[in-house]
Structures are given as C-alpha cells and as structure tokens.
Amino acid sequence: MSGDSRTGVWLIGARGSVATTTAVGAAAVGAGLVDPTACVTESADFSGTTLAPLNELVFGGHDVVGTPLPKRAEELARSGVIPPRLLDAVHDRLMDADTEIRAGYDADDEIDCQAATAERLVDDIVRFRERHRTARTVVINVASSEPPLDKHRQYADLEELEHALARPGRPLPPSSLYAYAALRAGCGYVDFTPSPGARVPALDVLARAHRVPYAGSDAKTGETLVKTALAPMFAARALHIRSWSGTNLLGGGDGATLADSGARRSKSLSKDRPLAGILGRPVEGKTHIDNVPSMGEWKTAWDHIQFEGFLGVPMTLQFTWQGCDSALAAPLVLDLARLVARAQEAGRTGPLPELGFFFKDPVGLNEHRLLPQYEVLLSWVHGLNEGVAGEGV
C-alpha cells in the first residue's frame, strides 16, 4: 500500500486491553472477518463521508510495559473479549503494531527534565509518521486515569509551562506530557480518559499555534452513555428527578486504577457532569466505582432513579448495564482516530466540540443529551464534505 493515504493511530497505553482490542478489531473488521458492529463511523448514517478506511490505519504507540500484543490478545480471547478464531488471522498485523511501540514515560525512571522526555516522545511519533508516510497521525490516550489537576500558574501560560518543563521536576502529569508531545509533533490528540491531558489552557494555546485539533474527555461507554440517553426523557416529559444513585462494579486494570481515590475523583467528576448538565441542577445521589477484580474485563452498573410524576407521585426506574469494557471502548478509538484525522485534514484547530457525542465531559460543548450530540456530529461530518469546516458549535 502506498503511503500518504494511510492514517496513523498512536496510542498511549499501547499494550493495554483497549489498545489491543482496537488493533485486533481494526485488522479483523478491515479484512472483512467480522461485522463493524459498534463502529459508529461505519454505520449507514456515515455513508458519503470520506473517512480513512479501517484497513489503512497503522498502529503504534507508547507504553511502560512490555507484554507482546499477541500475548495480550490471547488473554483477551480467554476472557471472551476477542473471538479466539480471529487470533491467527490478525497475528501479523498485531506483530506489525507491536514493533511500533516505544517505551513510554515512566516518572520513576525519569532522570532528566520533562522537556527532554518530551523531545524523545515527539521524536518517536515523528519517526513513526515518516516510516509509514501517513497523511496524518492521531495520538489517543487510553492509559490509566490520573487524578484531577490542581490549579497552577504554569498551566495557564505556555511560555511559563515550557520554562518549567526545562527545569528538573515533574510539572506535568503523564497524560499532559503526552498531549504536549503530540501537539508539538503536529498530531491531533484525543483524551479518551478523564486524565488532564490536553485540558490545560497552555496546551490549548499550543494546539492552536501548531494548528492541530484535539478532542475529549472521557469516552462514555456504559453507565454514563445510558444516563445521557435516559435523562433527556425525564426532562422532555417534565418528570422531576429526586435522586439518581449508581454503583459501578469493574475489574481489570481499570477497576484497580479507579480503586485509587485520586483517579476515582477524576472519573466521578466527569461522570456527574452530564446529569447536572441535562437537568440544569445538581441531583441527589452518589455514584460508586468499586474494584471487583473477579469481574475481569467486564463491568456492571446499576442505577436507581427516583422520580416524581403528576401530583408528586413517586416512581422509580432502575437499570443494570453489563458490558465488556474494552469491547465498548475500542470501536470508539477507531471512530475518534478517523474523525480527528478528518478534522485536521479539513483545517480544524483547537477543540472539537462536535465530537461531544463520544464523551462524558465534552470539550467546548454544553449539550450532554446523546441524540442532539449525535445530530451535531452527523451534521458536522457531512458538512465537511461540502467544504464546511465548521468552527465549533
């Protein structure tokens, strides 16, 4: 395949469950071995858009662990995430991706300043892009969630930030250092998790300076997805929500990370935003996130919604969502890679609010209702083909 037509997908956390499922899926769907179920951009609503074909995506990335992708794929097959019959068929593509993974940023091993690390990260991405002569490369962070960032002067000013990076210390959390490197390399960037990433004012300045777009944060793949489909129903029917309580049980790496209170705080903040956004007020009730290691790759959410109908009569809606985390996330990684690449092609820079459909905490978008977000997405992506770059919502 000639270069220039290819699109690079550079994943932070490239050996994790989500990244592995993404690479397996792109290969399997691209080769026509399975239906493109759950790939939004492959659905009929997207026909006529000129997004990069799945089989022209090239994968690489950073990670701090070394497990080979085919081994990770086997583990996921045993957990029921990947159909065992696909393993042989995608083996070569996985090995290709495996050779494109570079050592990630490990704060504990760091001896130099973060500026030096950033140089190395930029260099890794640029060489990948050159090697594969990709038309565009999108960097997507699918690594573990980090705690929210405290306010600090250096985050507000790019110049000050770059001075801080040049000194010893760790001014930026990993997600934001990766975002810094991605933007510096001229790549679109996606905050797939609630980590700070590009959501730092100084990095927004950087994105605009380098004329690259970015999207985020925190892909909605389960409980929050359902919330943003159901809350508008209550609002449209003028039903008064008294309380909305939720419990999320999850295992795998995600469960363990979120057992850490800092990361859970990030997640909880971004999980609570859509409901308050849709209802226009805070709502009583907590959202628990429990690490249940024996759940493995699966997650279960139970939500209990108490609402009032006519004359104040109390009623209840409960739902239980049982899903496979990586299988829910991976197709959205593919969607976002294609859409951000397309946005960059169309000359968009800075935040992409039109991609809010995918996120719990959509940068630049006040609309949290799922269907209106979908309409925004569709109208934008079809507009691109008509030469409308669509500068925000």
Add this chain to the structure above:
Amino acid sequence: MSGDSRTGVWLIGARGSVATTTAVGAAAVGAGLVDPTACVTESADFSGTTLAPLNELVFGGHDVVGTPLPKRAEELARSGVIPPRLLDAVHDRLMDADTEIRAGYDADDEIDCQAATAERLVDDIVRFRERHRTARTVVINVASSEPPLDKHRQYADLEELEHALARPGRPLPPSSLYAYAALRAGCGYVDFTPSPGARVPALDVLARAHRVPYAGSDAKTGETLVKTALAPMFAARALHIRSWSGTNLLGGGDGATLADSGARRSKSLSKDRPLAGILGRPVEGKTHIDNVPSMGEWKTAWDHIQFEGFLGVPMTLQFTWQGCDSALAAPLVLDLARLVARAQEAGRTGPLPELGFFFKDPVGLNEHRLLPQYEVLLSWVHGLNEGVAGEGV
C-alpha cells in the same frame, strides 16, 4: 369566568382512574396547589406558546358507569395516586365535572341503530359546548382498550359507513363511534388508547370534511416511553440488538382489560411498532402483559435487552420501570387537550403527526425516537405562534 376563552375537555371513560386524576390534577395545578410536574406543556420549553391555561379547562364526558368522581378520587387517594390533602380543595371542581358526565354507549343496552346513538352523543357534546361557551372542545378517549379492527369495505368509505350505521347492527366499535360523534360535532379527537377510534379511513375523510384535527394512538407512559429513549442509543452507537424481551405487570382496570386477549393484541401491536421503527427491522423477543390485580394502580415493566458490541461480544441492558398508571397518563391528557385545541385554532385539519411524541403508534409520523419527536413538537408549537400552521411533518 366569561366563556369563549374556555376550552372543553370531553373524556370518553370520564369516571375512570385516568379521567379522575386528570380532573383533580387540572384543578389542583390550576389553583397552584401543586407543581405542574409531568405536564409537558407547562415546562420552560413551552414558554411563549399560547395554550389554554389549565384553570380554564372545563371537563365533561361519557361513561357507562355511575360512580361519582369525588368517590373515585377518594379511592385513588387511598391508592397513593392523589395526595389526600387535595381532596377537599378540588371537591367543587370535581362535582362540576361530575354533573357534565352523560351516559356512554353501551353496546348491550343498544336497541336502535348506531346512527341514533351517534346523534345522542353528538347532542351531548354540543350542549356541553354551548352551556360553557367553550372556544373549542377536544374529545379524548381514555376508556378501556378494544381489539384491533378487521378490514372491511365500510371502513374505507364514509358513505358506505354511514349507510351501515343507519341499519341495525354494530358496524363500529365504541371507540370509533365516539370518534365519529366527536368529529361530527366539530371537535378535535384524541385516541389515547390503542383502540381503533379515529384510525379508520372513512373517519379521516370525515375529519377533513368537518375541518377538525385528530391525534393518536396509544399514549406512551411507561415501558414504551423508555424503549423510545433507549433504542436510539443503541442505533446511534451501532450496537446490534439481538433480542428485546419485556414483561408488564399491571393491575387496576387496565390490567383486567388487557387480560382479554383481543385488547392485549391491540396493545402488543402498538407496543412493538416503535422498536421495529427505530431499528428498521423486527427484533427477536416477546412483550408480555400480565394482569396482576394486587398491583392496583401501579405497573411494573422489566425489559431485557441482549446486544452485541465490537467483534460480536454479547452484552446486556435490563431496566425495571415502576410507575403509577393514572399519574403517568393524566398530565398527557391535559397536554393533548391543549395542543389539539391550539391546532384547531390554527386551522389544522386531519391527523396531527407533530404530536407523535406522545404516542406509541403516532398517526402520520415515521419517527419513533423520543427526542427527535420532541424537537418536532417544539418546533411546530412555536411555529404556530409565528403563523405557521405546519401541514404535517
């Protein structure tokens, strides 16, 4: 209060739980005793529309039973449907409505032809309208569900139908005879249940001839409401629904009626339509409707949705809806009365697809997704004020 500014609400099944809750609610909300929760047309999205004020609605109707409304209200208070503290406050308004209820059509008592009955029904409605000098009166059928209608020549041709009515026999089911009378009286008509009602081709001709609008069928107040909020989520995310099974447990009169297989057939047909409509194909799985007398005025629906994600991984969503049937239906009766009156004021005749938001089987509308239906409703009702009558969708 002077006439002409008032709007009549003529309910078929005027002594039932839904009608009683509607009359109590209009009085209580109209007097500011309770918030207008669940009244869609009272929400902020409707500000600026010129709908009839709730306290200018006048109630009357037909019924085949004789229980006084205040007695029904007491029963409903004991069941938790109506707050007991409201009973005294609305007593006079209930008595007013009670005196406006006339003997309904009882097929078993019928000795004459249906044409004669229709004359009497028309006369009841016209006298009510004159007595209260209402600007407009809307007839709404909230009586028990009837089985679906078999195809028959006379249903397709108004002239033939009227010949049949003039002969002995019962060519029309009660709901359609009421619809016939309402349209003949120049009143807007609403099929709140899945009964045939105005959904007979000859009656559509009649509605257009008399220049009156009609709306229906089968208000979505529970399981189907949630379905039309959730199914679009699966569609927008390209998740493949394998099966959707549901069980509805209900008591009260509704439960008993639907235990009858004919009526249940009507209900099931209209309940299944939205899902097939949204997904564009029939879906595996049954919808049960069980009569559980001890549930009283309450209903519980459990739905089990099996879906496939990326790479075919099977996942599940379940929900349980626990609601009070009359409290869910009554505010929609008020909404529909106001909206149909407004449509008639604006000169609309024939079916009103813009009201599809309220119905499981929306006449004239192919859109079953709840939020897009809501957008259609809002855009239409606001357009009316700008002089746009909006001839269909």
Add this chain to the structure above:
Amino acid sequence: MSGDSRTGVWLIGARGSVATTTAVGAAAVGAGLVDPTACVTESADFSGTTLAPLNELVFGGHDVVGTPLPKRAEELARSGVIPPRLLDAVHDRLMDADTEIRAGYDADDEIDCQAATAERLVDDIVRFRERHRTARTVVINVASSEPPLDKHRQYADLEELEHALARPGRPLPPSSLYAYAALRAGCGYVDFTPSPGARVPALDVLARAHRVPYAGSDAKTGETLVKTALAPMFAARALHIRSWSGTNLLGGGDGATLADSGARRSKSLSKDRPLAGILGRPVEGKTHIDNVPSMGEWKTAWDHIQFEGFLGVPMTLQFTWQGCDSALAAPLVLDLARLVARAQEAGRTGPLPELGFFFKDPVGLNEHRLLPQYEVLLSWVHGLNEGVAGEGV
C-alpha cells in the same frame, strides 16, 4: 385489665419511626383492626406457645426529642408506613404510651457522672414497671446506631467499669449506659441496632449477676435478611461465590445517621458477618450504605452476586429489595419483647443465642443461615412450654 399479666416494653428511642410504628401496630393488631402480618410470633408455627398477648403489652421509654407520638404517627401515615384509617382507632393507646416516655440520656446535657444518670434511668424504668404492675419489662434499643467501641480495660471488668461510671467523663456510649440501667433494673435487654449496647463483657457479667437475659445485635430487616436466605443456597449447591457487592439507599433518620462514617462502620461490620459466617471465608465485594434523604421511610438494596458453576462457568444473581424500614422493624420489636419476656419467665439469664434468627450479628450463635436459625428458635420456644429452659445452643 389486672396487672401482673401485662408485659412492659420500654423503648430507647421511644419517639422514633420504629417505636411509633411498634406502638401503633401493637394497638391495631391487638384490637384486631389489621392482620398480624410480619409478626413472626403470631404465625401458626407459634401456636401452643404461651407468649404475652399483643394487647397486654404496655409501652414506655426514653427519648431525647419531644414530638408527641400521635404527631409522629400522622407523619408516618403521610409517608405510607401506617394506614391513615388506623390513626383515630389507636389514638388513645398512643397517648397512653406518650405519657410514659421520659427524657433520655443526652451526653451534651450531662453535668454529673454517668452513674448518676444510670440511677435516674433505672428509676424511670422501675417506676413504670410498678405503675403498670407488669409481670416483666423488656428494654429494647431502637435509637440511632453508634460507632463500634474501642477495646478498653474497663469494658472487661464490671468493678472497674462501675468505678469509671462514678467519675466524671463518659466511659460508656449511650446504648451501653441504657443496657447497664436495664440490666440493673432487672429487665431483659435487646440490642436492636449494631450499637455496642449489652455487647460489653462487663455487662454480660452484670446480666448474669442480676439473672436477666439479653439478645442482639442488629435486627436483619432487609438486604441481610435476604443474604442469609440466599447464601445457604449457594453453599448447599456447592456453587462458588466470587464476589458479593451491595448498595443500600435509605433516607429517614436511619439514612442520616448512617451517613456518619462511625455508625456506618458498625452497620457494615454487622452486615458483612453473616456472609463470611455462612461461606466460611471472606468474600470479595463492598457493601455501600448511602443516605438519600428523598427516599424518606423507604429503603432499596441492590445486590450483585457473581458465582461460578460447574467447570468454572461464571454466572450472576442480582436482587433488588424495596422495603419500608419501620414496617420491617416494628413487628420484630414485638416478637423480641414477647420472646425475651418469656425467656426471663423461664429463668434464662445472659445471652439468648436462640433468638439469632432476628439478628445480623447474633450473640452466642455461629449459625447465620436463616432457616436453621428459625428451626433453633421454634424448637427452643416450644421446648420452654415443656419446661426446658434450653441453656444456649
């Protein structure tokens, strides 16, 4: 009614929801106005036992608040806990109970040593007993839950404890001070909550010295009740439980108290005991207790149980319990009053493991499976009539 045949029920927290429902229920059931549903000792399995008749129970107690019982009963009627029609019928009996309520122990108002307070509490109970010439009086703590007790020398030795009480300070938490007074007054005592109460070694010595029995702790009225019915099923079928997670949503006073982390710790400890006891090992998974004020008197528990079947196949059981807290607790208060009085009559002293059926953390009993506990209870209570005092299990 002549004295001596009457049984006193002295409630700590005598103006709370549980106490009020108990007093209303005893009057209403005793007068034959409602069926004795949920009263275990009124069921057919107890026929032939000679327990105090419900209409010969006399109520009194301590509380730190002053709301009259009839007012509390009205509030509970509005919340659906008490049928409104009973209010008039039980009014006089409630007023009788109301006049028997004395000021409780309020640590903040305390100026003297706890020994002096204890004297006053003993005196209140003794005078009540004399006034009504009760054959026996049982003291039951239905007040708010307290945090667990730290280990301390004085709790292990009665003499040291009494020295400490005589000095300024608050060596005992309220529940244990009430237990101390009850035992000193020669009354049987019940820890209905997880508070320390009589579960202090020195108080066990006191109970035996005064030859009075006691029972506890923490009545199982919802989630834990179901757990102790379901966990034995998994054990008997050799199914391997991987994780058991639970979320409890509750409002009312109980919700607010348990929002306090200390009290929640007591509750969680006693909630987790049965599962580990039945399975013989600790099980993965958390139990959340959330205060959701808008739930009012109602509570909802959702439990998610992941288990392994043959060949390690993973399966799931989930349940949702929706109950009314006071209506679940009150009949057990009546059962325990009657059973502890009967035990004392039969000469039992110290802990009553045979009442473990009622408790999450049954004193002196290692059996946590509900049905075997029930067999123990039945066999013991019927044995009493045959002159078998049954010294423990």
Add this chain to the structure above:
Amino acid sequence: MSGDSRTGVWLIGARGSVATTTAVGAAAVGAGLVDPTACVTESADFSGTTLAPLNELVFGGHDVVGTPLPKRAEELARSGVIPPRLLDAVHDRLMDADTEIRAGYDADDEIDCQAATAERLVDDIVRFRERHRTARTVVINVASSEPPLDKHRQYADLEELEHALARPGRPLPPSSLYAYAALRAGCGYVDFTPSPGARVPALDVLARAHRVPYAGSDAKTGETLVKTALAPMFAARALHIRSWSGTNLLGGGDGATLADSGARRSKSLSKDRPLAGILGRPVEGKTHIDNVPSMGEWKTAWDHIQFEGFLGVPMTLQFTWQGCDSALAAPLVLDLARLVARAQEAGRTGPLPELGFFFKDPVGLNEHRLLPQYEVLLSWVHGLNEGVAGEGV
C-alpha cells in the same frame, strides 16, 4: 481399571448439551483438571459417604441424533459452557462415551409395537452393563421435555399397560418407555425433566417388582432453585406474598422445546408446585417461559415478588438470575447418578423422596423448602453408611 467397582451412567438424550457437559465434566473433575464446583456430592458435607468416585463412572446412552460428542463439546466450548483448554484432555474419554451411544426411540421410525422397542432398549442397557461389568447402572433422562400425560386406565395397571405395549400404537410417551426399559433392566431411573417418565403408577409397581429405586422430577437449576430458597424466608418472617410473577428467557434446544405449548405446560406445572407447597396456598402471578434463540446456552429469569409487611405496607423483591443451563444441570446429573446407585446398593426400591433437594416436583416428598430438603438428603446419605436404608421420609 477392574470392573464391578464401576458405576454406569446411561443417559437418555446422550448427545445433548447436558449429557455432553456431564461427560466432559466427569472426565475433567475426575482427572483433577478442574475443581468439583457445583458437584453437591463432592462438597465437605458429604465427606465420609461412600459414593462412586467420579473417575469410575462409565457413560453411555440413547439418542436420536448422531452428532459425535467431541463435536458437541467443541460447540459448547465456543458458547463458553466448557473451557476450551479441557477439550484435548477429555477427548479420549468422550470418544469412549461416544461409542456407547445407541439409537434412541424415535416414534416416527417405529414400525413395531412399543414392547419390541422396549426389548431393544433393555438389551442396549444390559449389554453396556455387561461390557463394563458395572456394579450398578443408573438411567437418567436428560432429553427434551414432553407434555403432561392424560389420565388413562392402562397407566394405573401394569398388566394392562404391558398388553397395550404389545399391540400396535404408542401407549407410552418416550420418557416413560425409557423408564419402563430401565426398570425392566434392573437399573435405577431418574426423571431429570418434567416429562412423565417413571411418574406413572404402573411403572411404580414395576420398580418395586424389580426392586429398583427411582427419583425425580424436573431438576431445579435456576429460577425454581432461587424460589425454594426465598419463599421460606417470607414464610418464616410471616410476610404475606401478594403476587409472584416470573419470566424465563432461554435459548438452545431447551428454549425451542419449551416454545411448544405442551412441553411448556409440563414445565409450568412443575415450576408452580414449590411455591404453593411452601406457602400452603396458590399465589397470584404467572410464570412465562420464552424461547429466545439468541440466548444460546444461557438463560435469564426475572422474578417480581410483591409482598405485604406489617400493617399491610406493600413492598417488593425482584431478582434476576443469569445462568448457563447445561453447566447448572450437569453436576446434578453426576450427583444423582452416584446417589441413586448408592440407594440401590443399600437395597432401596421405589421412589426416593430423600433426593427431593434436586427437584421441582419431588416424588414422595411434601417439603419444598431448599434447606430442609438439604438436611433430609444429608441425614439420609450419612445414615446409609450406618446401615440405615431409610425407607422414605
């Protein structure tokens, strides 16, 4: 391995999912490759009993289809019922079982009278027994459910039945013809399904005449299992059950069979018995059994229980059971084979009420509560070792 110590397990429906999982499991557990989870007779409570070791069970059976067992095992591995890693390890044992499967009774192919067929079936079993020199062989019917039997004279009288068998026609349903053959061959027999099987008076006479025991009917493996654990909780707590409604969604062969109304009638009858048995009265509410082919080997049951607490307050318990049918059934097949063989060894003949723990409709036992059934089982099996044959309950 020498004969005489081996126990034969002759399965009717020997190539079905349950039979295949049973054979795979016996081999895998017997070889120590997996834990004996879900095998009741392998649990600690059974230590000291002298049941046939799992690795000394020999499998054979009848079936009307020809798919080789290893192929069925592969299908089940793909569905997640059998861990793929076991396939190679058990292959030889499966092939052994495969060679022992004989053509079953197919009513459509039948040309002779049923007596002739019975001779052939007896012969198949006897030759198997001789080939393997088994000490005892137990015949267990795990084939598709059949409709209930109408009353008929010939079912009440063995002589009349045998005359009927000798004439053309099909007096017996397949399950009962197999039972007839098993008993004639001197083998213990188990009705694992709700089919008539041995539950025909004439066959009881036959069993006693041949001095063989039999057990049944309809193993409880899901919804009913949970029912018999939960209903006793309500009874012991004197909570009044108003309604108990259930919906079962199942795929696989079982779903398809039960979609047939006759077989569903058998199943529903046996599913409803325990609840009425435990509560001592019929209870409002239906139990649906839906065939949802896309559920495959998995089944989901949702139960909704409305109950009344103190003072008539209505409350609710709901549960959702998600299980794998064959994995739930197979270990019970092993348990029953071992227990019935042991009963025969101990000289028991006729029905075995002590095995009621395993069944929805336990022959000869009025106790439906799970834990008391378990106590009956344990006490009986341990009694056998002390030389107590235990002639019924």
